[in-house]
Structure formats: C-alpha cells, structure tokens
Amino acid sequence: MAIHKKEEFTQKEQDLATFAKAISHPARISILKVLANKNECICGEIVEILPLAQSTVSQHLKELKNAGLIDGSIDGPRSCYCINWKTFEKFNNEFNGLFTQLKIKNEKACC
Amino acid sequence: MAIHKKEEFTQKEQDLATFAKAISHPARISILKVLANKNECICGEIVEILPLAQSTVSQHLKELKNAGLIDGSIDGPRSCYCINWKTFEKFNNEFNGLFTQLKIKNEKACC
DNA sequence: ACTTTTTATCGTATATTTGCGATAATGAAT
DNA sequence: ATTCATTATCGCAAATATACGATAAAAAGT
Numbered sequence: 711m712a713i714h715k716k717e718e719f720t721q722k723e724q725d726l727a728t729f730a731k732a733i734s735h736p737a738r739i740s741i742l743k744v745l746a747n748k749n750e751c752i753c754g755e756i757v758e759i760l761p762l763a764q765s766t767v768s769q770h771l772k773e774l775k776n777a778g779l780i781d782g783s784i785d786g787p788r789s790c791y792c793i794n795w796k797t798f799e800k801f802n803n804e805f806n807g808l809f810t811q812l813k814i815k816n817e818k819a820c821c
Numbered sequence: 822m823a824i825h826k827k828e829e830f831t832q833k834e835q836d837l838a839t840f841a842k843a844i845s846h847p848a849r850i851s852i853l854k855v856l857a858n859k860n861e862c863i864c865g866e867i868v869e870i871l872p873l874a875q876s877t878v879s880q881h882l883k884e885l886k887n888a889g890l891i892d893g894s895i896d897g898p899r900s901c902y903c904i905n906w907k908t909f910e911k912f913n914n915e916f917n918g919l920f921t922q923l924k925i926k927n928e929k930a931c932c
Numbered sequence: 933a934c935t936t937t938t939t940a941t942c943g944t945a946t947a948t949t950t951g952c953g954a955t956a957a958t959g960a961a962t
Numbered sequence: 963a964t965t966c967a968t969t970a971t972c973g974c975a976a977a978t979a980t981a982c983g984a985t986a987a988a989a990a991g992t
Contacts, residue, residue, distance in 0.1 A: 711882035718872040731845035736830035746923040761829040812857040
C-alpha cells in the first residue's frame with residue numbers, strides 16, 4: 711500500500727473502520743459469540759470449538775484485544791478473556807449513528 | 822494464508838464478516854457518506870473529495886459494489902453510484918442482531 | 933527440581949489489500 | 963471522424979492479514 715493514506719480521513723471514520731476490521735473475520739465474530747456464551751470466561755475451550763490452530767486463535771484474540779473489544783487477564787497458565795461491553799456499546803452506538811446519518815441524508819434511492 | 826478456513830464458519834458469520842470488511846476502510850466509509858449527501862449521485866466528485874488517486878477510488882467503489890452496498894450504472898463516460906438501501910438495511914439489522922445477541926447472553930462482565 | 937498444562941510469541945509461507953501510474957474503453961461534443 | 967472528459971482495468975510494488983508449527987514462558991501439581 712506504499713504510503714499510509716488512512717490518516718487523511720476523519721478520526722471517527724478511522725475508528726469505525728478499525729472496529730469494522732476487528733470483526734471482519736468470521737473467526738473473530740465466532741470468538742465473540744463464544745465469549746458471550748461463557749460467563750466464567752475460561753477460554754482454552756475456544757480453541758476446541760473453532761476450526762483453527764491454537765496459535766491462530768491466540769492471534770485473533772490479540773487483535774480483538776487491540777481493538778478494545780475484549781479484555782484479557784493473563785494469570786498464569788490459563789488466561790481469561792471476556793467482552794469489553796463498554797467499548798462494544800460505544801461502537802454499537804457509533805455504528806447505528808452512521809447508518810442513521812446515511813439514511814437521513816438520502817432516504818430515496820436515485821438509481 | 823495457506824488454506825481458506827473462513828468457509829468453516831456459519832454462513833451468517835461469513836456474511837457479517839464480509840460486510841464488516843467492506844466498511845473496514847475509512848475511504849469506503851467516506852465514500853458512503855459522500856454518496857448519501859449527493860442525491861443526484863453523479864460521482865466524479867468523489868475523486869476530488871477523497872485524498873486518493875482516481876484508480877484507487879474506482880477500486881474502492883468496486884469493492885462496495887461487490888459487497889452489494891452500492892449500485893452503479895455505468896452509462897458512458899460518467900457513471901452513477903448510489904447506496905443500495907435494501908442491502909444496507911439488511912446488514913444494519915443483522916448487525917444490531919449480533920450486538921443484541923451478544924448482550925443478552927452476558928450483560929454482566931466477568932473480568 | 934521436574935513434569936504437565938495452557939497460552940503467547942516467533943518465524944515463515946502464502947494470500948489479500950492498498951495504492952498508484954499507465955492504459956484502455958466509452959460515450960459526448962466538436 | 964476526431965478529440966475530450968470520465969471511469970474502469972491492468973500491472974506492479976509494498977504492506978497487512980491469515981494460518982500454522984515450533985518454541986518459549988509461566989504457574990500448578992507431583
């Protein structure tokens with residue numbers, strides 16, 4: 711991609727894009743669902759549920775964590791991940807904001 | 822990425838991921854906003870508004886079109902793009918569905 | 933101390949994305 | 963018919979993403 715052009719856009723656009731990218735892989739959507747289902751959130755089971763290698767799952771978890779969508783406490787051998795509802799809520803709202811914003815501007819299609 | 826593993830997930834998860842990927846770049850979010858603002862939707866102006874080369878913008882438009890988020894009628898020298906509200910609505914709903922689904926399962930955080 | 937279990941990280945291979953310039957294509961205008 | 967304006971596509975380069983096996987790290991149990 712030669713040079714980073716992403717920075718030339720609005721911060722809000724960038725944030726939203728980053729969030730979208732975080733959930734732009736079925737594995738990561740799946741992980742979020744698994745995390746939501748387990749409220750004890752001990753998460754070695756994710757590896758068994760997903761059709762992916764342990765290292766790959768770990769990588770996806772890392773990305774979700776970087777995006778702020780999940781929290782993880784690495785205490786010892788087993789680590790504990792769970793959804794960060796605060797960030798999640800924030801993005802959910804911003805997302806709906808985008809949808810509404812677009813729709814208000816132009817409800818009638820033109821082609 | 823060696824082998825495609827994405828197909829091993831739910832169709833719904835794949836669709837949602839594909840949609841998220843389509844809007845996972847600030848340029849594409851920006852394009853959607855521009856399209857929503859113009860209701861005549863003659864769209865050479867997008868190139869002037871975005872900080873990107875014409876060919877790059879064209880590529881982003883193509884991706885949005887492939888994702889079904891916009892429609893484009895290529896009539897001659899100038900072409901006309903506009904948002905496909907039907908698909909948009911569909912994904913907006915599915916998206917909110919995911920959010921709600923996750924939240925219902927586990928409203929209280931565990932770590 | 934040693935093994936076991938669990939998870940993160942490193943290295944690597946391949947695929948995809950992003951971006952641009954150059955070029956083709958296409959209809960409008962002259 | 964030729965030029966002009968507009969957009970799509972091709973070819974390329976660089977960056978990211980995806981996936982895995984191998985290895986490290988870290989606490990718990992023996």
